[in-house]
Amino acid sequence: MLTAIYTAFVEAFRNLRSNFFQTFLSVLGIIIGVGALVTMLALIDGLEQLARDSIADKSAMETVTVRKNTFRMVDGLRVQLDRTIDISQPLMDSMLADLPYPAASQLFATGTVLIDRPDTTEELAVRYTAVSLPLVEELDSVAYGRTLEAEDRERDVVVIGHTLARRLIGTSRDVVEAVGLRIAVFGQELEVVGVSPPTEDDILQTMLPLRVLDRADNGLTYSAAGLVNFARIEDVRPGKVFIDDWFAARFPAIEQPVQTLASLEMVENLELGFSLFRLVMSFLIGIAVVVGGVGVMNVLLMSITERTAEIGVRKAVGANRRRIVTQFLSESVAISVIGSVFGLLLGIVMALISAAAISYFAGFDFSAVFSGQTMAVVAVVAVLTGIVFGTYPARRAAALDPVRAIQRT
Known part of the structure; x- marks a missing residue:
């Protein structure tokens, strides 16, 4: 031949x-x-x-969000699970070690907290996002100051939104003066190191290290979620399937222990x-x-x-x-x-x-x-x-x- x-x-x-x-x-x-x-x-x-x-560059297409599942579907209705899991950094690291695609992970938690406006008795309702550091996905560049860095893991620092900065310092002062301001969050005094660019909504927002929640003086309990950032967009779909299967094998006694969310429709x-x-x-x-x-x-x-x-x-x-x-x-x-x-x-x-x-x-x-x-x-x-x-x-x-x-x- x-x-x-x-x-x-x-x-x-x-x-x-x-x-x-x-x-x-x-x-x-x-x-x-x-x-x-x-x-x-x-x-x-x-x-x-x-x-x-x-x-x-303009979306989170390469990320998969992992949240613990607290409900299961029975006859079209949501029924609360008797057992749930806690998503921790060691657990995410263990999953990441088995993941056959290049990726990085971090924890985050969201919620609302009341903070006092300096020199007044006014309380502000602020939506917070607490993240483990370093960040797996870089944030949009801040308008003033800097973003959170790996070295901020144990520091008392915070990045605030443009609207919150304006509310804190008043309309008569320049927003840049909010950098260096110290505000009380969860009983801890945090230094403002950055101010995010303006957004279309008026919600007061802030981002801080996850350790701030751990050190809260009022016994704060929170539920963290995981964020898996893949190096390649084409790995998101099979990566999401792997994560679901990995948690199901790790916790066989719990039906669908986690919920995974990804922007697959656009892909x-x-x-x-x-x-x-x-x-x-x-x-x-x-x-x-x-x-x-x-x-x-x-x-x-x-x-x-x-x-x-x-x-x-x-x-x-x-x-x-x-x-x-x-x-x-x-x-x-x-x-x-x-x-x-x-x-x-x-x-x-x-x-x-x-x-x-x-x-x-x-x-x-x-x-x-x-x-x-x-x-x-x-x-x-x-x-x-x-x-x-x-x-x-x-x-x-x-x-x-x-x-x-x-x-x-």
Whole structure:
């Protein structure tokens, strides 16, 4: 089998060398078709990657929230569970160690707390988010000061929202003066180290280290949730399934011990849109590949005409129909592979040039992405083109009468 394939490639190169321009023009359709296919797939993959990165920068698509489950569904109604779990950092670390995808985790807890406005008796209802440090996902840049850092794990610090800063210092002063202010939260005096940018709502918000809740002087109890931040968006869906299965195996006595939440709908819509676009463009460009396949058929038909006597001699000395078909079918695949290789090189060059042009004229960083899927498509196209368009010439060669073929010399 390997000998037949090697012989087929040698014969294909011989045809290219002896009838270079004729053979080259015949396979030019494959070169152009495969080149256009590689270029389009690389640019589409680049656009998809750009869209994923853009959405990830503006949303929490790459995160999965893990909360303990306190209810189960019975006959369409929520029934409280008799047993629940406590999500802790050691538990999340244990899960993370088994997770087959690169990710980081942290704990967080949310709630509402009353704080006193400095120098007044006014109480402010503030929504707080307490987080373990370091943060697995960077926050939006603060308007003033800085965000929470890993070193703040044991410090008495807090980042407050723009609206809360305005309420604390009054309308007559600049918001930047809120940085350095000290406020009492859960019986502890915390230093304001940052002020978040303004938002559309008027809710008073603050973010503080989770240890502040642990040190609360009124015996505060809270329920923490976990946040798993994946390094790649494509790992979110299988990662979510793994987390559900891991907790179910860890706590078999509790039915669905955790609830996992992820923004999968946006990911699925993005993948569906690009998949459809990829299929439509591949179909349109496939027309050029078909034209190239006709060229391969033409090359083989010419080769049969020139080698009629050779075919007759081979059949006369014992070559059966199957060997003749295999020989010419192998040559067809070899010619298609050669054309596809040149088309692949052409496509890579055109994709790189197109990506550079898009980056230059559009004013943003864009790059073509060459995936293993694109290379697999090229390989399949090369083999299928050779088989489909080489079958008829191969069968025609095998059907030649050896006596008449030899007499045509």
